[in-house]
Amino acid sequence: MRVLSSEAAPICAIRVLLDDYTACLDRDELERWPEFFVPDGIYKVLSRENVERGLSAPLIYYYSRGMMRDRVTALRDALTYEFVYTRHLVSGTQIARLSDGAYRVTSTFAIYQSTEEGVTRLFCVGGYEDRVAMTPDGPCFAERTVVVDTFGVLNLIAVPL
Amino acid sequence: MAHHSSTHKWPTADFTRVPYRVFYDADIYRSEADRLFRGPHWNYLCTETEISNPGDYVISYVGETQVVVNRTEDLTIMAFINSCAHRGAQLVRRLRGNTLSHTCAYHQWCYDTKGALLGVPQQRGVKGKGGMPADFDKAKHSLKTLRVETYKGLVFGTFSVATPPLHDYLGPKIREQIDRIFDRPLKLLGYYRQRIPANWKLYLENVKDPYHAGLLHLFHVTFGIYRPTMSGRVFMDETQGHSVLRTADIGEQQADVNTAYAGIDKYRPDYKLQDPSLFDVKPDYPDKVTNMILTIFPNVMLGQVANTFQIRHVRPKGLREFELFWTYFGFADDDNAAVEGKLRQSNFIGPAGYISLEDGEAGRLVQIGVEHREPSDMSVIEMGGRGPIADIDTLSTEVALRGFWKHYAQSMGFAPTGAD
Numbered sequence: 001m002r003v004l005s006s007e008a009a010p011i012c013a014i015r016v017l018l019d020d021y022t023a024c025l026d027r028d029e030l031e032r033w034p035e036f037f038v039p040d041g042i043y044k045v046l047s048r049e050n051v052e053r054g055l056s057a058p059l060i061y062y063y064s065r066g067m068m069r070d071r072v073t074a075l076r077d078a079l080t081y082e083f084v085y086t087r088h089l090v091s092g093t094q095i096a097r098l099s100d101g102a103y104r105v106t107s108t109f110a111i112y113q114s115t116e117e118g119v120t121r122l123f124c125v126g127g128y129e130d131r132v133a134m135t136p137d138g139p140c141f142a143e144r145t146v147v148v149d150t151f152g153v154l155n156l157i158a159v160p161l
Numbered sequence: 162m163a164h165h166s167s168t169h170k171w172p173t174a175d176f177t178r179v180p181y182r183v184f185y186d187a188d189i190y191r192s193e194a195d196r197l198f199r200g201p202h203w204n205y206l207c208t209e210t211e212i213s214n215p216g217d218y219v220i221s222y223v224g225e226t227q228v229v230v231n232r233t234e235d236l237t238i239m240a241f242i243n244s245c246a247h248r249g250a251q252l253v254r255r256l257r258g259n260t261l262s263h264t265c266a267y268h269q270w271c272y273d274t275k276g277a278l279l280g281v282p283q284q285r286g287v288k289g290k291g292g293m294p295a296d297f298d299k300a301k302h303s304l305k306t307l308r309v310e311t312y313k314g315l316v317f318g319t320f321s322v323a324t325p326p327l328h329d330y331l332g333p334k335i336r337e338q339i340d341r342i343f344d345r346p347l348k349l350l351g352y353y354r355q356r357i358p359a360n361w362k363l364y365l366e367n368v369k370d371p372y373h374a375g376l377l378h379l380f381h382v383t384f385g386i387y388r389p390t391m392s393g394r395v396f397m398d399e400t401q402g403h404s405v406l407r408t409a410d411i412g413e414q415q416a417d418v419n420t421a422y423a424g425i426d427k428y429r430p431d432y433k434l435q436d437p438s439l440f441d442v443k444p445d446y447p448d449k450v451t452n453m454i455l456t457i458f459p460n461v462m463l464g465q466v467a468n469t470f471q472i473r474h475v476r477p478k479g480l481r482e483f484e485l486f487w488t489y490f491g492f493a494d495d496d497n498a499a500v501e502g503k504l505r506q507s508n509f510i511g512p513a514g515y516i517s518l519e520d521g522e523a524g525r526l527v528q529i530g531v532e533h534r535e536p537s538d539m540s541v542i543e544m545g546g547r548g549p550i551a552d553i554d555t556l557s558t559e560v561a562l563r564g565f566w567k568h569y570a571q572s573m574g575f576a577p578t579g580a581d
Contacts, residue, residue, distance in 0.1 A: 059353065081522050155355060
């Protein structure tokens with residue numbers, strides 16, 4: 001049996017964080033979504049077109065749990081958008097420890113949407129670029145940047161990616 | 162060539178009715194390519210900021226036709242159809258770049274930035290055989306160019322010799338509003354793209370419609386960017402094909418808001434943001450305008466929503482889909498706080514924005530709804546009144562849609578009502 005290094009426990013915990021994040025969104029448990037972040041955590045969605053050209057305009061830019069909760073409230077109570085089921089497929093995760101004790105985590109994702117009539121379409125592909133902080137409550141996103149290759153957005157982005 | 166549309170009359174002389182056919186009829190769509198996008202109209206192409214140096218180019222669209230816009234060595238702007246004069250291949254293969262000559266990948270025919278053919282490989286043949294005919298004249302095989310004119314850094318193109326000068330095409334009322342925003346050099350912040358599953362004209366209807374803005378968009382209403390009880394004005398140019406919707410946070414009384422939204426769930430005075438810092442941004446202008454939507458016929462919109470400034474180019478992609486291509490900009494003299502404010506307020510706009518995402522959904526809903534209606538069925542556009550189409554000092558109106566459809570019907574050759 002391979003000997004587990006001292007890194008095994010935090011890496012396992014980070015993988016659980018990623019899986020739980022995906023499950024939260026795919027199960028429509030949006031109210032839990034801000035809790036994956038530290039209180040002043042950053043959630044950004046960027047178009048790969050802008051990133052590659054060094055242009056700063058984000059598709060979404062939240063820099064507090066409060067802003068994330070506001071998005072969830074708006075999604076639940078206010079915004080008009082098509083009802084869909086979503087499935088995230090996440091793979092290729094790479095985890096590296098940084099000198100300040102946080103972790104840099106990158107993954108590839110594909111998100112499928114299925115309509116109320118059961119028709120499925122590929123909605124979005126891209127990459128997650130995370131900075132994960134180890135807190136007393138376990139690992140949390142200090143920053144989750146979502147870079148979308150599908151920046152010719154299929155109509156609109158409503159729920160978080 | 163006979164145009165299908167001349168055989169049809171528009172249903173009402175005051176354009177309070179719009180036949181749903183215009184959103185799903187393939188013949189009408191084909192005629193638009195000819196009469197609107199190749200007709201006597203100026204088509205938005207890009208901003209000068211994006212092509213500031215000699216050789217800079219971008220690919221844009223006139224209707225569905227791909228067009229290359231580039232800065233020449235003598236600093237003029239030229240635009241040409243992105244198709245080689247030889248066998249028609251797409252000539253420029255990347256969306257943006259810098260080059261002083263364009264070479265076709267297929268047979269290496271080479272053009273300068275003005276579209277003139279510079280070189281044809283093997284023109285005189287190989288080993289004394291083959292080659293082009295002796296009288297082949299490169300000067301007769303340039304790229305298909307467009308007329309190009311600019312106004313305040315906005316670049317437009319047209320295929321028609323009949324299009325009036327851009328200055329006159331815009332007219333004084335529209336120019337004045339462009340002057341307000343484009344009063345200093347721009348700084349490009351980024352692009353957004355949406356593929357909206359609707360006919361392109363549904364987006365023009367949407368952005369000319371102040372009636373929906375306070376009803377579909379709770380965010381507008383609740384957070385005071387836009388309410389019909391604010392000071393509002395809708396006005397048009399002489400053709401009534403261009404329009405401006407302007408909202409200023411002036412003279413609003415809470416009692417009027419309460420009356421206007423009595424019984425409407427969408428307005429929730431108790432609704433509070435946990436983190437309202439995205440509203441904590443200093444205004445860019447002292448005039449208290451919170452929302453300004455300017456549309457230029459046929460298919461571009463310049464907009465201000467709070468501190469955000471954008472160009473939205475409506476690019477048809479077939480009868481039932483369009484790309485909404487956003488160019489989001491600030492100003493070259495913005496300080497760090499102003500730039501940060503614009504990045505925060507990007508949360509209002511674009512495909513994921515609190516306000517704009519709902520307009521994509523509105524287009525989808527209308528396209529689904531009208532798709533299988535009876536050929537004689539029509540929409541009802543009477544908010545603000547029937548009869549003459551005129552500027553009005555209220556946001557409780559759809560009159561700018563009627564102006565758009567009037568100019569559209571004239572441009573497309575729909576016979577006026579009452580004609581045989």
